[in-house]
Structure formats: structure tokens, C-alpha cells
Amino acid sequence: MAIVKTKTPIPEQPVEERIKNFDEVALGYTEEQALIEASRCLQCKDAPCVKGCPVNIDIPGFIRLIKEKKYDEAIKKIKESNNLPATTGRVCPQETQCEALCTLKKVGEPVAIGRLERFVADYELNKGYEIPPIVKKYDKKVAVVGSGPAGLTVAGDLARMGIKVSIFEAFHEPGGVLIYGIPEFRLPKRIVRAEVEYIKSLGVEIFTNVVVGRSVTIDELLKEYDAVFIGTGAGAPQFLNIPGENLIGIYSANEFLTRVNLMKAYKFPEYDTPIKIGKIVGVIGGGNVAMDAARTALRLGAKEVHILYRRTEEEMPARYEEIVHAKEEGIIFNFLVSPVKFVGDEKGHLIGIELQRMTLGEPDSSGRRRPIPIEGSNFVFPIDMAIVAIGTVPNPLISMTTPGLSVNKNGTILIDKETGKTSKDRVLAGGDVASGSATVINAMGAGKIAAKSIFKLLTEE
Amino acid sequence: MFEIILKKQLAPNVKLIEVKTPLIAKKALPGQFVILRVHEKGERIPLTIADKNLEKESITIVFQEVGKTTKLLGRLGVGDKISDIVGPLGNPSEIEKFGVVIGVGGGVGIAALYPILKGLKEKGNYVISIIGGRSSDYVIFREEIKNISDEIYITTDDGSLGRKGLVTDVLKEILEERKIDRIWAVGPTIMMKVVSDLTKNYGVPTIVSLNPIMVDGTGMCGGCRVTVGDKIKFTCIDGPEFDGHLVDFDELLARLKTYKEEEALALRLFEESEVGKVGHSKN
Ligand SMILES: Cc1cc2nc3c(=O)[nH]c(=O)nc-3n(C[C@H](O)[C@H](O)[C@H](O)COP(=O)(O)OP(=O)(O)OC[C@H]3O[C@@H](n4cnc5c(N)ncnc54)[C@H](O)[C@@H]3O)c2cc1C
Ligand SMILES: Cc1cc2nc3c(=O)[nH]c(=O)nc-3n(C[C@H](O)[C@H](O)[C@H](O)COP(=O)(O)OP(=O)(O)OC[C@H]3O[C@@H](n4cnc5c(N)ncnc54)[C@H](O)[C@@H]3O)c2cc1C
Ligand code: SF4
Ligand code: SF4
Ligand code: FES
Ligand SMILES: [Mg+2]
Numbered sequence: 001m002a003i004v005k006t007k008t009p010i011p012e013q014p015v016e017e018r019i020k021n022f023d024e025v026a027l028g029y030t031e032e033q034a035l036i037e038a039s040r041c042l043q044c045k046d047a048p049c050v051k052g053c054p055v056n057i058d059i060p061g062f063i064r065l066i067k068e069k070k071y072d073e074a075i076k077k078i079k080e081s082n083n084l085p086a087t088t089g090r091v092c093p094q095e096t097q098c099e100a101l102c103t104l105k106k107v108g109e110p111v112a113i114g115r116l117e118r119f120v121a122d123y124e125l126n127k128g129y130e131i132p133p134i135v136k137k138y139d140k141k142v143a144v145v146g147s148g149p150a151g152l153t154v155a156g157d158l159a160r161m162g163i164k165v166s167i168f169e170a171f172h173e174p175g176g177v178l179i180y181g182i183p184e185f186r187l188p189k190r191i192v193r194a195e196v197e198y199i200k201s202l203g204v205e206i207f208t209n210v211v212v213g214r215s216v217t218i219d220e221l222l223k224e225y226d227a228v229f230i231g232t233g234a235g236a237p238q239f240l241n242i243p244g245e246n247l248i249g250i251y252s253a254n255e256f257l258t259r260v261n262l263m264k265a266y267k268f269p270e271y272d273t274p275i276k277i278g279k280i281v282g283v284i285g286g287g288n289v290a291m292d293a294a295r296t297a298l299r300l301g302a303k304e305v306h307i308l309y310r311r312t313e314e315e316m317p318a319r320y321e322e323i324v325h326a327k328e329e330g331i332i333f334n335f336l337v338s339p340v341k342f343v344g345d346e347k348g349h350l351i352g353i354e355l356q357r358m359t360l361g362e363p364d365s366s367g368r369r370r371p372i373p374i375e376g377s378n379f380v381f382p383i384d385m386a387i388v389a390i391g392t393v394p395n396p397l398i399s400m401t402t403p404g405l406s407v408n409k410n411g412t413i414l415i416d417k418e419t420g421k422t423s424k425d426r427v428l429a430g431g432d433v434a435s436g437s438a439t440v441i442n443a444m445g446a447g448k449i450a451a452k453s454i455f456k457l458l459t460e461e
Numbered sequence: 462m463f464e465i466i467l468k469k470q471l472a473p474n475v476k477l478i479e480v481k482t483p484l485i486a487k488k489a490l491p492g493q494f495v496i497l498r499v500h501e502k503g504e505r506i507p508l509t510i511a512d513k514n515l516e517k518e519s520i521t522i523v524f525q526e527v528g529k530t531t532k533l534l535g536r537l538g539v540g541d542k543i544s545d546i547v548g549p550l551g552n553p554s555e556i557e558k559f560g561v562v563i564g565v566g567g568g569v570g571i572a573a574l575y576p577i578l579k580g581l582k583e584k585g586n587y588v589i590s591i592i593g594g595r596s597s598d599y600v601i602f603r604e605e606i607k608n609i610s611d612e613i614y615i616t617t618d619d620g621s622l623g624r625k626g627l628v629t630d631v632l633k634e635i636l637e638e639r640k641i642d643r644i645w646a647v648g649p650t651i652m653m654k655v656v657s658d659l660t661k662n663y664g665v666p667t668i669v670s671l672n673p674i675m676v677d678g679t680g681m682c683g684g685c686r687v688t689v690g691d692k693i694k695f696t697c698i699d700g701p702e703f704d705g706h707l708v709d710f711d712e713l714l715a716r717l718k719t720y721k722e723e724e725a726l727a728l729r730l731f732e733e734s735e736v737g738k739v740g741h742s743k744n
Contacts, residue, residue, distance in 0.1 A: 214679075252683040255676060268727075271503075274723035348715035
């Protein structure tokens with residue numbers, strides 16, 4: 001059989017339509033398309049792709065089951081290692097993970113592993129999921145703080161091992177970044193809700209509106225629970241710390257996306273949370289968050305949306321697919337510019353941003369070439385809205401209120417990567433709160449490790 | 462869901478509700494607030510915890526109906542439920558023995574001032590309260606404040622109760638005559654600004670409780686940022702109380718107007734709606 005060198009394209013909403021709505025951009029494979037794509041997989045014996053997946057899904061295994069049209073078994077196979085496949089199939093940066101190592105890359109495009117994963121996950125969501133039997137129950141209780149992918153994974157895994165789990169979430173809705181950060185058009189909230197429902201169906205209780213560190217402390221949880229897992233993410237926005245940053249019209253990406261996604265400001269006034277959209281929007285940053293913010297602003301009616309990034313396209317950390325989609329939709333990319341100050345009018349409204357041009361120097365510690373300012377190259381760029389998407393750090397609420405918990409100077413919780421254990425007895429942590437901002441699947445991988453060591457801790461003592 | 466167990470009208474457009482919130486009641490300290498969402502499509506708004514009751518596992522909230530969400534909240538009655546309430550948020554007030562303290566409260570801020578003064582009184586401070594409002598009807602919590610104050614002064618804009626004039630008139634007189642160790646000012650932003658400007662001249666440490674626009678109340682949006690001294694602070698996790706002499710009030714006042722048009726639209730649509738049209742509210 002001849003090798004098909006390119007991925008089976010995934011149907012998408014046409015650009016001119018999708019920039020006017022919040023519906024999902026990528027529509028997902030039909031059964032026929034999935035079968036064609038599955039047949040591209042060579043079923044490599046050493047399966048290099050599996051090593052690229054942070055939770056080591058048996059990729060050839062599930063793809064073979066698709067080929068055989070055994071979709072129920074395919075999803076079971078995936079769920080052996082991944083509790084949230086409809087999410088990861090959509091948002092994993094596959095090009096740097098599983099697909100990066102696919103043998104087919106030597107001759108052409110890799111197998112569209114993510115799209116296939118999404119296909120079977122959606123198949124199950126449409127049909128109704130099966131609740132796996134819990135073989136043995138233990139008389140142990142674990143508290144999980146935060147309901148992002150890390151927390152949900154720990155909870156789901158422990159529940160399946162027979163341990164009672166309660167999740168405590170600060171927001172009124174569980175899901176973490178999946179619910180408040182990643183936009184509807186990339187990850188529909190009904191998918192996240194269904195994945196959360198699945199975790200609940202395993203017997204996990206979720207208490208929303210509980211801010212650990214304020215409503216209850218880690219030490220108080222330790223009195224009632226046998227162990228505590230902290231998966232509170234890296235949710236505190238960083239600002240540029242340049243003059244004029246409090247002018248009206250400047251948002252952190254977190255605020256902008258939370259208003260729109262979690263609070264549904266895109267449906268204002270049907271929903272009560274307002275949002276103000278400028279005519280010309282500048283988004284500062286080059287990651288997924290910046291792409292999401294830019295594409296969201298466009299859908300809310302901005303005339304022009306500019307990405308302002310201080311390096312070049314090559315160094316942009318955003319997922320490849322997001323950059324392609326953003327370009328198709330008309331987002332304008334401005335490279336090698338760095339903000340110096342914001343300019344406002346007499347009423348305190350943003351009217352422009354002063355930028356300085358940059359050039360690339362030697363690679364820095366991250367391996368990316370360091371931007372160097374060009375003297376005398378400053379200019380003012382007129383914008384009436386800015387979204388600052390230059391990264392986030394862990395929220396200090398828990399570290400402030402938990403004696404004995406060691407954190408780094410940037411606020412990340414120090415853990416033993418092999419076990420997820422923190423400096424505090426019976427307290428584990430993982431996901432963005434320990435690694436700094438990373439990916440959904442990395443947070444889930446950390447969750448798996450922590451679940452295993454919690455199980456060991458509670459059943460072997 | 463959180464049940465309303467008591468409701469009172471305190472002044473035209475000012476209501477008090479007591480809500481069953483076991484977790485929050487256990488933890489709440491003076492100066493802290495909650496964020497609530499009235500219904501599924503609602504926005505998240507911050508309101509100060511005016512009191513708590515451990516036996517009833519409840520907290521008291523006093524709010525002024527100014528826009529869509531507070532008006533909607535005001536339509537709920539005893540037995541009705543609020544979708545979400547989270548807290549206690551913010552840092553508690555720094556309650557210590559300072560000596561002679563003054564609490565300046567304006568409008569609905571008087572209710573927010575109450576737990577702070579109560580705490581200060583319990584610590585053995587000599588408490589002077591100066592509270593004011595538009596007219597006699599608007600000066601809420603008079604009895605409560607009186608019970609915990611060594612001296613109480615009331616001002617109204619129209620002279621219908623206490624002295625005609627502003628809280629700052631009385632404050633200035635006291636500052637001229639006596640040595641004061643610390644001042645708390647809680648009320649409309651403009652009042653806190655005027656108080657801070659005044660007390661700066663006398664060098665008396667002045668604490669204000671800021672009320673910027675918030676979303677999460679846990680430090681993850683940055684919408685509540687204010688300039689204090691030359692630093693940017695997040696009111697929900699660094700505050701809500703700050704040194705009034707260092708706060709950039711003009712910036713805060715400007716930022717509070719960010720959504721003026723949207724708020725007006727939401728209010729108009731609400732008042733035209735079925736719920737909104739009902740002229741009176743349940744008790
Ligand atoms: C806009 C955006 C787009 C992204 N796009 C992608 C993508 O396409 N692909 C990808 O792989 N990754 C993406 N990421 C990164 C990814 O979402 C994160 O790495 C991942 O969500 C981290 O998971 P987590 O469970 O560690 O934390 P989070 O998802 O941040 O969840 C933490 C949860 O803890 C809660 N919490 C915080 N503090 C407390 C407290 N004190 N008490 C109780 N609860 C608390 C929070 O409310 C939140 O619900 C994106 C991130 C953002 C912001
Ligand atoms: C820490 C804190 C404690 C507060 N405590 C009290 C209290 O005890 N009693 C009380 O009556 N009010 C209190 N407020 C103010 C209260 O939150 C606002 O009056 C309320 O949000 C208005 O909502 P609305 O929809 O009814 O009015 P809108 O018409 O939407 O807004 C009226 C004005 O209120 C402000 N506002 C709007 N949305 C928000 C928001 N999400 N967060 C903060 N301010 C907003 C804006 O300045 C706006 O112009 C407090 C605010 C803060 C920050
Ligand atoms: S979870 Fe992510 S990395 Fe793993 S196989 Fe699926 S798409 Fe690839
Ligand atoms: S490396 Fe590619 S072709 Fe080989 S098993 Fe994995 S997905 Fe299939
Ligand atoms: S309200 Fe969002 S950071 Fe303070
Ligand atoms: Mg409102």
C-alpha cells in the first residue's frame with residue numbers, strides 16, 4: 001500500500017462565517033475521514049509517537065481499533081491513560097508532542113493523532129459514556145484544590161482506584177483554564193462540562209465557590225482528608241510595568257478571556273457581564289493566550305487586531321494551528337516590537353502605545369534568540385484597546401497561608417517531579433502551579449503521577 | 462445556592478439581607494467582602510460583609526441598588542436563593558489598640574464601617590464615629606454604630622438629621638482640637654478622597670476601603686488594580702484597605718466609569734423587563 005503523505009484535512013467553518021460567531025472552528029472528522037486517516041498509521045512496533053505523549057496513550061492501539069471500527073474499545077483504550085480526551089484531542093500542541101515523533105514525518109505529514117483522538121472522544125460523548133467499574137473501595141479521602149486539568153486528572157484517577165475525592169474550586173464553575181481561558185470557538189464549553197460530568201460520575205464531589213487560603217486553609221483540609229493535592233494553576237496575570245498601564249481599555253488576557261468565556265460577555269446584555277471592545281486592538285505577546293485573545297477580540301467586532309510581539313514568528317510559542325487560524329482570520333502580526341509606555345487622553349482612556357523596535361541577538365537560556373532594543377527607534381502606534389498576554393504566575397493565596405510549603409521565588413510550588421510531593425507532609429502538587437504555565441496534557445501528566453503516589457501513600461502506610 | 466433568611470429595607474434603595482453561608486460565616490473578619498452572582502446569567506459583584514452570625518451560620522450584606530445586579534438582588538425575598546457566593550475575600554482590617562480612632566462612613570459605606578469599628582471597640586480603642594448621608598433617611602445603621610461608639614456625629618446634606626453639611630466638616634473640627642491616632646474612611650470613592658486629602662494635612666494615618674470593579678476577587682484578572690504610592694496593587698488580594706494618603710483616587714474614579722454605557726443599557730433593559738417592572742419587592 002502506498003503511503004499517503006498528507007493528513008486528511010479536517011472540515012472547518014469558512015473564515016468569513018466564523019469570524020462573526022463563537023462556534024467551533026474545526027468541525028471534527030466524519031467517520032469516513034477518520035477511517036482514511038487511521039489507515040495512514042503504520043502501526044510501528046516501537047511506536048515513537050507514544051513517547052511524545054506526556055500521558056503515554058497507546059496511540060497505535062487506539063488507531064488500530066478505529067481502523068477496525070471498534071470505537072467503543074478505542075475510547076476505552078485512550079481513557080486508560082487520559083480522562084479528558086475530547087479536550088486534549090482539540091487543544092494539545094500535537095506538533096511538538098505525539099505527532100512530532102511520528103514515523104510518517106520522515107516522508108510527509110504525521111498521522112493526525114489529535115484529530116483521531118477527538119473523533120472517538122466525540123463519538124462517545126454523543127452516545128453517552130460508560131462508567132468504568134470501581135473494583136475495590138478504600139476508606140480514604142483526598143481533597144483536590146482546583147478543578148483544572150491537573151485537579152480533574154488526580155480526582156478521576158484516584159476515584160477509579162477506589163479513593164473518595166472532593167474537589168474545591170474557587171470559581172462558580174469547574175474546569176480551570178478550560179472553562180475560563182480557552183475560547184468557545186476552540187473548545188466548546190459543553191465539551192468541558194461533559195468531561196467534568198464524567199469525572200463526577202466516578203463519584204468525585206465538586207465544591208465550587210471555595211477559595212482555599214481564604215474560605216478554608218490547607219491545614220484545615222489536612223484535618224479532614226488523608227491527603228491534599230494542589231492544582232491551582234498559574235492564574236495571576238503579569239503586567240508590563242510600564243507607564244500608563246491602568247488606563248481604561250487595557251486588560252490582562254485573563255480578565256478579557258474570563259469576562260468573555262466564563263462570564264459570557266460575548267452574549268451581553270443577555271448575560272450581565274459587560275466588555276468593552278476597541279476599534280484597533282493591540283495584543284501583547286506571542287503564545288496561545290495572545291492568539292486566543294486576538295481572535296476573540298476580532299469576533300467581538302474589533303476593526304483591526306494586531307499582535308505585538310518582541311521576537312519573530314519563529315520564536316512564537318503558540319500552537320501552529322492557532323497561528324494559521326489567526327492569520328486566516330485577518331489578525332495582523334507585528335514582530336520585533338516591544339512596548340515602552342501606554343498613551344492616554346485626558347479622561348484616562350487608552351489612545352496609543354509607544355513601541356520600540358527590536359533586533360534578535362544570541363539565544364538566551366530558553367534557546368530562543370534574545371530581543372535587543374534598537375536605540376532611537378520608538379514610535380507611537382494608535383490603539384484604543386490593549387490586551388496584555390505576557391504570561392501568568394501562581395496565585396500567592398495558598399503559599400501565603402500554608403506554613404511549611406516551599407515555593408520558588410516566582411511562586412511555583414516546589415515538588416519532587418517523580419512523585420509530586422511537596423515539602424509538606426501529605427500535600428502534593430502538580431500542573432501549572434508547580435511547572436509554571438505549560439500545557440493541558442502536561443498538567444494531566446503531573447496529575448497522573450500525583451494520583452499514583454497518593455494511592456501508594458494511603459494504601460501502603 | 463445560598464438562601465436569604467432575612468431581609469430589611471434600610472433606606473430608599475438600601476437593603477439588608479442575611480444569607481446562609483456556613484463556610485463564610487465561620488471565617489469572616491472585619492473588612493472582608495464576598496463576591497456573589499445572583500443568577501445563572503449574572504455578573505460577579507463584590508459586597509462587604511457587614512456582620513455575621515455563627516449560630517445562624519449567616520452573613521449580613523447591606524447594598525445600595527444602583528444598577529441592574531443590585532436591583533435584581535433587591536427583588537429577592539426571604540427563602541429565595543442566590544446562585545453563588547464566595548468568600549471571605551480580601552485581607553481583614555488591621556484591628557489593634559491604637560488609642561483614639563475615628564470612623565468616617567458615608568452612605569452604604571456605613572454598614573461596611575460597622576464591623577471594623579466594632580472590632581476596634583472590642584480591642585479597647587476610643588471610637589469616634591462620623592456618619593453621613595443625603596438626608597435623614599439615608600443615614601443607615603445609626604443604632605448599631607451608636608452602640609459601639611464613644612462619640613457619634615451625624616451629618617446630612619439637607620440638615621434633616623444631625624448637622625447640615627459633610628462628614629469632613631466635623632472631621633476637620635475634631636482634627637483641629639484633638640490628637641487622633643488613626644482614621645478609617647469607608648464610603649463613596651469621592652468621600653474617601655476628600656477625607657484622605659484633609660487628614661494628610663494633619664499627618665493622621667488614614668485607611669480607606671477601595672471599591673474598584675472586580676471579576677474574580679482572587680487575584681487572577683487584575684481588573685481591580687489601583688495605584689498606591691508608585692506601585693500597582695490588586696485590591697482583592699493586596700487590599701481592600703490601603704493607606705489613603707498614597708492612593709491615586711483620580712485614576713480609580715476614572716476606572717469606575719469604564720462600563721458606564723453598558724451599565725446604563727443593562728439597567729434600562731432590566732427596568733423594561735417583567736421582573737424589573739414589578740414596582741415593589743418581596744420581603
Ligand atoms: C488562554 C489560554 C489558552 C491556552 N491554550 C492551550 C492550548 O491550546 N493547549 C494546551 O495544551 N494548553 C493551553 N493553555 C495552557 C493550559 O490551559 C494550562 O497549562 C492548564 O490548564 C494547566 O492546568 P492546571 O490544572 O494546572 O491549572 P488551571 O487550568 O489553571 O486550573 C486551576 C484551577 O484552580 C482554581 N484555583 C486557583 N486558586 C485556587 C484556590 N486558592 N482555591 C480553589 N481553587 C483555586 C482555578 O480557579 C482553576 O479553576 C492555555 C492557557 C490559557 C490561559
Ligand atoms: C470590595 C468591595 C466591596 C463593596 N461593598 C459594597 C457594599 O457593601 N454595598 C454596596 O452597596 N456596594 C458595595 N460595593 C460596590 C458594588 O459592588 C457595586 O455597587 C455593584 O457592583 C454595582 O452593580 P450593579 O450591576 O448594580 O450596578 P452597575 O450599574 O453595573 O454599576 C454601577 C457602578 O458600580 C460599579 N461596579 C459595576 N460593576 C462592578 C463590579 N463587578 N465590581 C465592583 N464595582 C462595580 C461601577 O463603578 C459602576 O459604575 C463594593 C465594591 C467593592 C469592590
Ligand atoms: S493526549 Fe495529546 S499528546 Fe497525547 S496522544 Fe493525545 S493529542 Fe497527542
Ligand atoms: S509513529 Fe505514527 S505511524 Fe507509527 S504508530 Fe505512531 S502514529 Fe502510527
Ligand atoms: S478582582 Fe480580579 S484580580 Fe482582583
Ligand atoms: Mg452591573
